[in-house]
Structures are given as structure tokens and as C-alpha cells.
Amino acid sequence: MSINGVISPGISNKVNKSFENKIVAKNVGVVYNIRRANDAKIEKFEAVKDLSLNVRSGEFLSIVGPSGCGKSTFLDIVAGLHSGGNKGEVYIDGKLIKGPALDRGIVMQGYALFPWRTIQKNIEFGLEIKKIKKKERAEISKYFLELVGLKGFENRYPYELSGGMKQRVAIARALAYDPEVLLMDEPFAAVDAQTREALQFELLKIWEKTKKTIIFITHSIEEAVYLSDRVAVMTKNPGTIKEIIDINLPRPRDNGELRTSADFSLLRHRVWELLHEKEVENSKGKVSDQDVAEKISKHAAL
Numbered sequence: 001m002s003i004n005g006v007i008s009p010g011i012s013n014k015v016n017k018s019f020e021n022k023i024v025a026k027n028v029g030v031v032y033n034i035r036r037a038n039d040a041k042i043e044k045f046e047a048v049k050d051l052s053l054n055v056r057s058g059e060f061l062s063i064v065g066p067s068g069c070g071k072s073t074f075l076d077i078v079a080g081l082h083s084g085g086n087k088g089e090v091y092i093d094g095k096l097i098k099g100p101a102l103d104r105g106i107v108m109q110g111y112a113l114f115p116w117r118t119i120q121k122n123i124e125f126g127l128e129i130k131k132i133k134k135k136e137r138a139e140i141s142k143y144f145l146e147l148v149g150l151k152g153f154e155n156r157y158p159y160e161l162s163g164g165m166k167q168r169v170a171i172a173r174a175l176a177y178d179p180e181v182l183l184m185d186e187p188f189a190a191v192d193a194q195t196r197e198a199l200q201f202e203l204l205k206i207w208e209k210t211k212k213t214i215i216f217i218t219h220s221i222e223e224a225v226y227l228s229d230r231v232a233v234m235t236k237n238p239g240t241i242k243e244i245i246d247i248n249l250p251r252p253r254d255n256g257e258l259r260t261s262a263d264f265s266l267l268r269h270r271v272w273e274l275l276h277e278k279e280v281e282n283s284k285g286k287v288s289d290q291d292v293a294e295k296i297s298k299h300a301a302l
């Protein structure tokens, strides 16, 4: 299945040298113009400040942070949906991002499916933009429908599907046009807990199969730790990266025992502490990342 070779209009030729990373964000800053309640005056509101982050090729990186800290704003920048007035730069494969392009698939919190299109036609949307022929489109959409466990649903409409199924379609649609990067903004926030765990498990299987680079935003510490190679914790406004935690848990990750293991709890607790801005201290002073890593048992090492 070859659906490559299409020019990405949102990419410039400005080249950055950091090729070992898929995505390089350098000192990103976003200031919004806001109007206060009962006040006509426009004020500047700094949503994101001096945010630098490298995402490795094929990595699963999650971002957690307090509500309103700028997670979605940052992801929009990577998606190329924010134009003008921002500070800093974001590169993908060493090329400056200047706008949206099909090298990045986006999965949002709401399902954002086209209600007037069947499931198959939803999945084929990006392929139509890529001018893939009808027969190949049908083959590709069939493959991804099966991959997300929705074989047989191709002629249904979004309103006929449950929340979890809709989110599967959204993932299939993003994967179908073969982006190298998946940008996911709280994609499972609207589904029930059981479906959410099932979707996490399926996403990991798909990620292992497709080798995409994923930036995944979530409110759930458990979800971030379960899925990720690294978890980036953001500060509250103006949002920037506070710390990045390596998740040295073995892969492939099962959906049962791992979540109740001591290593998992330790990592979850570490992210929780960072989010709650507590100083991690023991009698000797500050606990370093290395101290935390050493507490993780040998079988969980890289």
C-alpha cells in the first residue's frame, strides 16, 4: 500500500539540523488577545511561554498539565493550525512547520466526524485530498476499519455509533492517509472508563504496528504512564515544559498486571507530584530523576 509522495503544502524548505528528532519545538510562545468580562479593553494573555520539546522518531510522548495550561494551544502549533504572532519555531524532520499538512494526523477530543458521510467515507476523506483513486481508497479504508475493530460498519453513519466506536473511526481516519505523526488531544476523554482502557490497549497495538510518532495529550496520569515512552509535565499558565519523565516500563504492555505493578505506581506518583507542584524531598534533600529510576526494578529498565 503506497500512499506517499504527495507534496505537503504546510512545510517549508527551511532546514534545521536536529534530524535525530522527528519534532523539534524551540522556545514556542503564544500570546492571545483577550477581552475581560464587562470590559471592552483588550489585554494580552500569555498562554504558552518558552516551550521547547524534542520528540524522537517513533516515540509515544504524552503531555499532561493543569487545565488551561496551553496543551491544546501547543498541539495546534505543531498541527500548523496557529498562524501568525507566535514566538519560536517547530520543525518536523528538520523542516519548519508553516501550516497544516497531511504528514500530521489529528485526533481531537470531540469525534469531529463528518455526520453526512458514512464511516467509510469519513475514513477516505484525507485520501480524497491526496487524490488517491477510488479503488485504492476503498482498500485502504477497509484495512484501517479492520485495524480499529470496525469491520462491517463501513456503510453506517456516525450517529449510529457509540462514543468509543466514533473515536475508533477518528483514529482510522487519521491513520488512513499515512501521516508520520499523530497528534492526539484528549482523544478518549469522552468515553466511559472501560471503553477507554480498551481504546488505550488498541492504540498501543496500532502504534507498535505502524511505528508512528505520537504526541498524546491527556488529563489522566494513568493513561499517560500506561501509553508513553516519556511523559512531559507542563506548568500552569503560562505553560511550558516543567519536566520530562522516562517511562521505562517493558513493552508490549499488557492491559492488566502492569497497571497494578509497583513500578507503574511509582511512575504515576512521580507525575502526580510534579503536577501538584510539590517539592519531592526526602531526609537527604531533593530526589533526582535518577533516584526515581533506581527505584524501578531491573526488569523495567530500558
Ligand SMILES: Nc1ncnc2c1ncn2[C@@H]1O[C@H](COP(=O)(O)OP(=O)(O)O)[C@@H](O)[C@H]1O
Pocket: 032, 033, 034, 045, 047, 065, 066, 067, 068, 069, 070, 071, 072, 073, 074
Ligand atoms: N483563541 C483563544 N483566545 C483567547 N484565549 C485562548 C484561546 N484559546 C485558548 N485560550 C486560553 O489559553 C489558555 C490555554 O488554553 P488551552 O491551550 O486550550 O489549554 P489546555 O488545552 O491546556 O486546557 C487558556 O487559559 C485558554 O482560556
Ligand SMILES: [Mg+2]
Pocket: 071, 072, 073, 185
Ligand atoms: Mg485542551
